[in-house]
Amino acid sequence: xxxxxxxxxxxxxxxxxxxxxxxxxxxxxxxxxxxxxxxxxxxxxxxxxxxxxxxxxxxxxxxxxxxxxxxxxxxxxxxxxxxxxxxxxxxxxxxxxxxxxxxxxxxxxxxxxxxxxxxxxxxxxxxxxxxxxxxxxxxxxxxxxxxxxxxxxxxxxxxxxxxxxxxxxxxxxxxxxxxxxxxxxxxxxxxxxxxxxxxxxxxxxxxxxxxxxxxxxxxxxxxxxxxxxxxxxxxxxxxxxxxxxxxxxxxxxxxxxxxxxxxxxxxxxxxxxxxxxxxxxxxxxxxxxxxxxxxxxxxxxxxxxxxxxxxxxxxxxxxxxx
Amino acid sequence: xxxxxxxxxxxxxxxxxxxxxxxxxxxxxxxxxxxxxxxxxxxxxxxxxxxxxxxxxxxxxxxxxxxxxxxxxxxxxxxxxxxxxxxxxxxxxxxxxxxxxxxxxxxxxxxxxxxxxxxxxxxxxxxxxxxxxxxxxxxxxxxxxxxxxxxxxxxxxxxxxxxxxxxxxxxxxxxxxxxxxxxxxxxxxxxxxxxxxxxxxxxxxxxxxxxxxxxxxxxxxxxxxxxxxxxxxxxxxxxxxxxxxxxxxxxxxxxxxxxxxxxxxxxxxxxxxxxxxxxxxxxxxxxxxxxxxxxxxxxxxxxxxxxxxxxxxxxxxxxxxxxxxxxxx
Numbered sequence: 001x002x003x004x005x006x007x008x009x010x011x012x013x014x015x016x017x018x019x020x021x022x023x024x025x026x027x028x029x030x031x032x033x034x035x036x037x038x039x040x041x042x043x044x045x046x047x048x049x050x051x052x053x054x055x056x057x058x059x060x061x062x063x064x065x066x067x068x069x070x071x072x073x074x075x076x077x078x079x080x081x082x083x084x085x086x087x088x089x090x091x092x093x094x095x096x097x098x099x100x101x102x103x104x105x106x107x108x109x110x111x112x113x114x115x116x117x118x119x120x121x122x123x124x125x126x127x128x129x130x131x132x133x134x135x136x137x138x139x140x141x142x143x144x145x146x147x148x149x150x151x152x153x154x155x156x157x158x159x160x161x162x163x164x165x166x167x168x169x170x171x172x173x174x175x176x177x178x179x180x181x182x183x184x185x186x187x188x189x190x191x192x193x194x195x196x197x198x199x200x201x202x203x204x205x206x207x208x209x210x211x212x213x214x215x216x217x218x219x220x221x222x223x224x225x226x227x228x229x230x231x232x233x234x235x236x237x238x239x240x241x242x243x244x245x246x247x248x249x250x251x252x253x254x255x256x257x258x259x260x261x262x263x264x265x266x267x268x269x270x271x272x273x274x275x276x277x278x279x280x281x282x283x284x285x286x287x288x289x290x291x292x293x294x295x296x297x298x299x300x301x302x303x304x305x306x307x308x309x310x311x312x313x314x315x316x317x318x319x320x321x322x
Numbered sequence: 323x324x325x326x327x328x329x330x331x332x333x334x335x336x337x338x339x340x341x342x343x344x345x346x347x348x349x350x351x352x353x354x355x356x357x358x359x360x361x362x363x364x365x366x367x368x369x370x371x372x373x374x375x376x377x378x379x380x381x382x383x384x385x386x387x388x389x390x391x392x393x394x395x396x397x398x399x400x401x402x403x404x405x406x407x408x409x410x411x412x413x414x415x416x417x418x419x420x421x422x423x424x425x426x427x428x429x430x431x432x433x434x435x436x437x438x439x440x441x442x443x444x445x446x447x448x449x450x451x452x453x454x455x456x457x458x459x460x461x462x463x464x465x466x467x468x469x470x471x472x473x474x475x476x477x478x479x480x481x482x483x484x485x486x487x488x489x490x491x492x493x494x495x496x497x498x499x500x501x502x503x504x505x506x507x508x509x510x511x512x513x514x515x516x517x518x519x520x521x522x523x524x525x526x527x528x529x530x531x532x533x534x535x536x537x538x539x540x541x542x543x544x545x546x547x548x549x550x551x552x553x554x555x556x557x558x559x560x561x562x563x564x565x566x567x568x569x570x571x572x573x574x575x576x577x578x579x580x581x582x583x584x585x586x587x588x589x590x591x592x593x594x595x596x597x598x599x600x601x602x603x604x605x606x607x608x609x610x611x612x613x614x615x616x617x618x619x620x621x622x623x624x625x626x627x628x629x630x631x632x633x634x635x636x637x638x639x640x641x642x643x644x645x646x647x648x649x650x651x
Binding site for chain 1: 511515516517518519521522523525526527529530543546547549550554570571572573574575577578648
């Protein structure tokens with residue numbers, strides 16, 4: 001298979017092209033510091049897109065990620081306000097996120113409710129919960145400790161910790177999805193659930209695991225988000241779940257399940273990240289910005305539909321000939 | 323039991339009632355708020371007490387429901403009518419639902435005004451807005467101009483491109499720009515009231531306009547996100563973020579210096595002005611379009627054709643007063 005036929009390579013090329021076009025209008029965009037900034041800004045999207053991709057692989061979808069992020073972020077801010085040390089907060093939000101993901105997972109696994117319905121419901125419940133625990137009040141910069149706000153910003157070897165976390169998770173989940181039994185079972189469950197059952201894979205439990213992973217990643221992203229923007233309130237990351245799904249779709253993750261790679265989801269997220277960061281500096285009217293983001297998604301899906309149809313392999317040639 | 327006796331009894335009771343009214347030495351003004359326990363309204367009550375202390379013969383009844391419902395306010399209003407207060411000054415939870423109860427109050431000779439959050443026209447004598455669009459527009463430009471010595475590039479970071487309030491304020495701000503000939507408004511961008519998008523737009527402004535001196539954000543999400551973006555870019559002191567925000571949310575930004583000053587209504591002044599207006603109406607001032615009613619230290623309220631008035635310029639908050647206000651609202 002030639003390199004150009006690889007979807008990831010094509011997407012990477014598209015991103016480079018996009019960066020080139022932006023640079024033609026605003027040269028400072030390609031300065032390494034700015035590109036590092038784009039990567040850092042896109043890190044929460046990358047982290048969520050990895051989780052979403054795993055869920056989509058299993059023929060499900062998780063619309064509650066942004067609400068999960070917001071709830072975990074708020075809890076992180078409140079824990080910080082109560083004087084809980086940072087390592088405990090980090091463990092706490094990842095556990096809470098995983099727990100919220102497990103709620104989705106159990107409903108999908110044990111009750112067999114379609115995931116889109118389950119997560120649409122829990123999305124509202126999670127947002128409502130934030131309101132309940134805060135009465136709609138905000139947690140602001142001066143109510144957060146310096147250490148809490150500083151962690152994602154701390155620069156190590158030229159990149160902020162938030163970027164390093166995203167990179168570490170990319171590597172971790174690439175290994176998990178390509179080298180572990182659980183990782184392969186995600187593909188099996190989505191690709192052909194019946195065959196997966198015959199292969200001894202519990203479809204429901206695999207989907208449950210996918211939701212737990214997605215939730216845990218959303219929990220981590222919740223802390224990063226709140227610490228980075230130094231504010232927590234009910235509506236943070238409103239509508240972000242759609243960006244996350246879009247990143248997966250652009251990255252070539254098949255909505256029908258069973259196909260997709262971590263690299264694809266990451267590139268899809270970066271593609272959106274470059275657009276989001278480029279639009280404010282190239283001086284395009286805000287009225288066009290949403291249309292451009294939307295067009296990119298439609299183009300990507302169209303591209304998916306026309307290109308990604310791998311022809312079935314004929315395995316009984318002689319039988320067919322008769 | 324003759325008719326005469328009945329009539330006499332009635333007359334006697336009426337005399338006693340009138341005598342009671344005359345004997346009541348204090349004017350009772352009820353400050354009805356959306357709900358008890360909200361810092362903003364506690365501060366307004368403090369202002370009302372200041373007005374009462376200044377006037378001398380006023381007793382403030384600070385009251386409201388325990389949750390922000392119109393039903394709760396109607397109960398409170400009925401109780402106040404029974405108590406025979408002289409005036410009700412209300413910040414309404416619903417402009418229409420409380421109007422009938424307030425009309426009943428007015429029928430019994432009680433002065434009714436609304437403040438902060440208005441009541442439908444038929445349910446009050448006048449409404450006091452904390453400020454007006456023109457005053458807000460002027461203030462946000464002035465705040466930006468003040469800290470750049472009146473010279474330099476400024477940009478506006480708004481909410482969504484369709485937010486009615488923000489668009490009117492920006493329009494009013496642009497009208498006063500000619501008064502600041504050296505203030506150059508280079509761009510208006512929209513952060514959609516999302517922290518991440520506002521942050522990115524602020525970064526974009528800093529990258530696109532290297533000579534930018536101030537970012538004006540007439541939205542609470544935007545001003546916070548822009549302050550954070552300026553802080554993270556290490557441009558505190560170079561770029562001043564200003565606009566409209568809440569003291570409780572902006573305390574960090576003011577402390578770090580990313581925001582030198584910002585504006586929003588002052589609830590203390592609002593409670594003070596509402597009390598003054600009520601008092602003057604009780605003492606015979608007429609609430610009619612075009613009328614000018616004094617509000618003590620704040621000046622006078624001029625009523626428009628809907629009997630609405632704007633109190634004053636938004637109040638400016640900076641290092642000198644943020645500590646006092648951040649716990650209020």
